[in-house]
Amino acid sequence: MDSLYDMSSDSINKVADEVRACKRCRLSEYRSNAVPGEGANSAKLMFIGEAPGRTEDTLARPFVGSAGRVLDHALARAGIDRASVYITNVVKCRPPMNRRPRKDEIDSCIPYLMREIMLVNPRIICLLGKSAHDALLKGSFREHRSRYVKRNGRIFFTTYHPAYVIYNNKLRGMFVSDIIGIKKMIDAMNE
Numbered sequence: 001m002d003s004l005y006d007m008s009s010d011s012i013n014k015v016a017d018e019v020r021a022c023k024r025c026r027l028s029e030y031r032s033n034a035v036p037g038e039g040a041n042s043a044k045l046m047f048i049g050e051a052p053g054r055t056e057d058t059l060a061r062p063f064v065g066s067a068g069r070v071l072d073h074a075l076a077r078a079g080i081d082r083a084s085v086y087i088t089n090v091v092k093c094r095p096p097m098n099r100r101p102r103k104d105e106i107d108s109c110i111p112y113l114m115r116e117i118m119l120v121n122p123r124i125i126c127l128l129g130k131s132a133h134d135a136l137l138k139g140s141f142r143e144h145r146s147r148y149v150k151r152n153g154r155i156f157f158t159t160y161h162p163a164y165v166i167y168n169n170k171l172r173g174m175f176v177s178d179i180i181g182i183k184k185m186i187d188a189m190n191e
């Protein structure tokens with residue numbers, strides 16, 4: 001991101017407007033809608049996934065399809081109100097056939113994510129899946145999974161992407177317990 005970035009003149013609404021009009025990378029050619037992040041603008045907890053899927057592309061909202069239902073279920077089990085968190089993706093437009101976003105697409109889009117992180121300023125950032133992990137943290141997804149990692153003054157927690165949990169149903173319990181653990185951590189920070 002531009003080192004002259006001035007946060008005082010920026011806002012989540014501004015980021016969202018820019019995302020909706022963005023044509024910085026080829027993914028703009030395939031989308032029905034760009035999908036900005038949504039949620040509480042000063043959330044203590046931010047979730048970052050990989051990219052919008054088909055339902056998200058149609059509805060222009062993040063995590064509202066089958067993966068969203070897995071996330072919603074885990075949030076409910078943890079006693080976390082979805083409206084109290086901020087949910088976004090590494091890239092804001094759906095890659096064709098739900099393929100992984102390419103490096104140049106991530107490089108084009110990540111300034112939006114960095115602005116969202118700075119503006120929301122969450123206590124904990126939960127990275128959902130390897131793409132989100134690799135975009136934000138150096139090191140191995142496997143080593144960081146279900147762990148807290150402190151980088152640049154921020155606390156990151158890495159877990160599986162809910163879509164991966166759908167295909168590996170035995171991970172569902174682990175995913176839910178990860179989210180419950182985050183809730184406990186946030187509660188402990190508030191004490």
Ligand code: SF4
Nearest residue numbers: 022024025028093109
């Ligand atoms: S994926 Fe990001 S950089 Fe690419 S067109 Fe969409 S909003 Fe712009």
